[in-house]
Amino acid sequence: MFVTLLCDANGQLRRPVAACLDLARGFREWYLRPSTREQRGLKLLREWLSQEQLAQYDAHKYFEVVGCHSGKRYRIHHGNGANVIELDDAALPRTGWCFVPNDHLVAGDVMLAQKIALETDERGALAAANNFTPR
Amino acid sequence: MATQIIMDLNGDTRHNFDAKDVKALLEAERRFKALTDAGFTAATRTASGESVVTRTFDPTVEETLFFPRLVGG
Numbered sequence: 403m404f405v406t407l408l409c410d411a412n413g414q415l416r417r418p419v420a421a422c423l424d425l426a427r428g429f430r431e432w433y434l435r436p437s438t439r440e441q442r443g444l445k446l447l448r449e450w451l452s453q454e455q456l457a458q459y460d461a462h463k464y465f466e467v468v469g470c471h472s473g474k475r476y477r478i479h480h481g482n483g484a485n486v487i488e489l490d491d492a493a494l495p496r497t498g499w500c501f502v503p504n505d506h507l508v509a510g511d512v513m514l515a516q517k518i519a520l521e522t523d524e525r526g527a528l529a530a531a532n533n534f535t536p537r
Numbered sequence: 538m539a540t541q542i543i544m545d546l547n548g549d550t551r552h553n554f555d556a557k558d559v560k561a562l563l564e565a566e567r568r569f570k571a572l573t574d575a576g577f578t579a580a581t582r583t584a585s586g587e588s589v590v591t592r593t594f595d596p597t598v599e600e601t602l603f604f605p606r607l608v609g610g
Contacts, residue, residue: 439546439547439548440548441548442548443544443548443549446542446544446548446549446602450582450588450602452586483610484610500609500610501607501608501609501610502607502608502610503544503604503605503606503607503608504576504605504606504607504608505544505545505546505605506546507544507545507546507604507605508548510548511544511548511549511604514544514604515544515604515605515607516607518578518580518588518590518602518604519578519607521587521588522580522588522589522590523590526607527607530607530608530609531607531609531610532609532610
């Protein structure tokens, strides 16, 4: 008798619980979606990346640039701070560099500004930057 | 139609103008000067896609991107 009641209750509960889980999943997707301004920043970034950089970014969420003065390679990870890593000859992380536009910008804009700065005024960008030990 | 793209809190703001329209061209030049005076960097792209920083207004450029001064984070 008790087991039968339990089975009935379980059956009746399954549907509302599943509906709640669907709602929670939908809310999570909505909450984590890129905002319009973030999407706009990423669109602008994609327009300015070279084909090679774009392929790297799509595959790894980072792209590499070559510093205009030293010829060193830098890896710019998706993000808006502490996301630029100088690579050594073996493409291993050597030094982290942190420099960002002085307005609060979305990640796409920040990465694009970092790319242009390293490709056109590497010394100026690094002079403004703080460095850190990459993980 | 030429475009000036300014990075800002909304992602970016775009100003399109007709480079053959003298009034629009003057307005674009005024905007260029105001932004660069405020510390923005102006960048353009070559035909091969290479980024170039420009310090003077060039009415023949199709697209100019402005981003704020960079600081240590």
